[in-house]
Amino acid sequence: MFPPHFHHVRQDVTRHLQRLIQINTTNPPGNEIRVATYLRDVLREEGYEPLILESAPGRANLVARLKGTGEKPPLLLMGHTDVVPAEPEHWTHPPFGGEIHDGYIWGRGAIDMKSLIATQLVLMVLFKRAQDAGESPLKRDLIWMAAADEETGGALGAGWLATHHPELIQAEYALNEGGGSGYKIGDQVYYSCQTAEKGFARFRLTAHGDPGHGAIPHRNMAIVTLAETISRLGNTPLPLHITETFRLYIDRVAATQPADLAKGLQTLLDPHQFDHALANLPLTPYQKRYLNSMARNTATPTILSGGSKINVIPAEATVQVDGRILPGFDRADFEHEIRPLLGTDVALEWLDYGAAMEAPVESPLFEVITAVMKTHQPDATVVPLLLTGGTDAKHIASLGTHVYGFAPILWEENPGLINTVHGHNERISIRALEFGVRTLYEIVYHFCQL
Numbered sequence: 001m002f003p004p005h006f007h008h009v010r011q012d013v014t015r016h017l018q019r020l021i022q023i024n025t026t027n028p029p030g031n032e033i034r035v036a037t038y039l040r041d042v043l044r045e046e047g048y049e050p051l052i053l054e055s056a057p058g059r060a061n062l063v064a065r066l067k068g069t070g071e072k073p074p075l076l077l078m079g080h081t082d083v084v085p086a087e088p089e090h091w092t093h094p095p096f097g098g099e100i101h102d103g104y105i106w107g108r109g110a111i112d113m114k115s116l117i118a119t120q121l122v123l124m125v126l127f128k129r130a131q132d133a134g135e136s137p138l139k140r141d142l143i144w145m146a147a148a149d150e151e152t153g154g155a156l157g158a159g160w161l162a163t164h165h166p167e168l169i170q171a172e173y174a175l176n177e178g179g180g181s182g183y184k185i186g187d188q189v190y191y192s193c194q195t196a197e198k199g200f201a202r203f204r205l206t207a208h209g210d211p212g213h214g215a216i217p218h219r220n221m222a223i224v225t226l227a228e229t230i231s232r233l234g235n236t237p238l239p240l241h242i243t244e245t246f247r248l249y250i251d252r253v254a255a256t257q258p259a260d261l262a263k264g265l266q267t268l269l270d271p272h273q274f275d276h277a278l279a280n281l282p283l284t285p286y287q288k289r290y291l292n293s294m295a296r297n298t299a300t301p302t303i304l305s306g307g308s309k310i311n312v313i314p315a316e317a318t319v320q321v322d323g324r325i326l327p328g329f330d331r332a333d334f335e336h337e338i339r340p341l342l343g344t345d346v347a348l349e350w351l352d353y354g355a356a357m358e359a360p361v362e363s364p365l366f367e368v369i370t371a372v373m374k375t376h377q378p379d380a381t382v383v384p385l386l387l388t389g390g391t392d393a394k395h396i397a398s399l400g401t402h403v404y405g406f407a408p409i410l411w412e413e414n415p416g417l418i419n420t421v422h423g424h425n426e427r428i429s430i431r432a433l434e435f436g437v438r439t440l441y442e443i444v445y446h447f448c449q450l
């Protein structure tokens, strides 16, 4: 089923990723137009007519489309071209060098997510060449969106496109980053496919009190009032909510684990037993924290300010709180949960907000992903993932698109690698990169034949 030149894929995807890493698109400032121009030139060579749309000077988004038969609505491949900053002094090889050492391509964006951009570029080329060579066209248009600005929220990227040019990217399904990493629990291998993503509802709390001299304390001090609220917020778990993705995640992991662990995992689905069951599971502390944040809305205090001089009691103190909300909840629901913890002396002011999203776990695309992974990794299980952080998925989901995050990373190569995302020494193996192209090619091919 692979086009005749598939054996060139390894060289092509490697070369594109090296070049993309060398184009520094650290956001801010972004300058994604330099990547967009590179992608446009490659696509034009293949006969595409890609569009570059600037949301602000230098902040470019690229959209390209391969026409299918139109029997089914389009599939969107979505990605972002910006990266987070890097501190070169902490890297073994330069973060914008794109150098290859021992089979790994090094650089900022090697995983998040210029690797997926390079992969999607190769996919667009392969499907175009197949069609030009006379293979029957896909039943869906294949749209590619390489957007700017994901790392600071996507307002100038996917969010801007969804608002200003929805007709260009409107699709029934989308494939995004956010899932795909392989990992092990016990002896069993899993690949995550992101089906849901938490939203955010951030806020600021302000406590007021009486000013005064630091040498003469009183009973109405803003910092103390605020500290009491922060303590309640930080130490009181919010109510448990079992989403569809969480339930199916637990079901599918439990179904492949030994009986005693399976039983412990299933107990997590009972809100009355969740905390106790989680504490007793033989998992790492990080795994437990992640499971906990998959089952609750959370409110994490992150920025604290108040006072300017050590001998002056300030009349005001503030804290900013990173609120994260589950699919099915909006800001009003969230406020209902946190209000009782705030007390009466603290004012609440909402900051930025992004809705959560959840795509159906039982869907044709999820089934194709599962089937393709079975042929490559027969012993592995694909499980749905509720991402507690954020991607561009929410912008695209707002158009009614079912977004799935699947950027495969081989489980045996993953330990440690995924931790280099946004950290030092980010890198990906050429083998993993090629594996990603092959699996995603098959996923797109089969899904667009259905």
Ligand SMILES: [Zn+2]
Residues within 6 Å of the ligand: 080, 112, 113, 150, 177
């Ligand atoms: Zn990313």
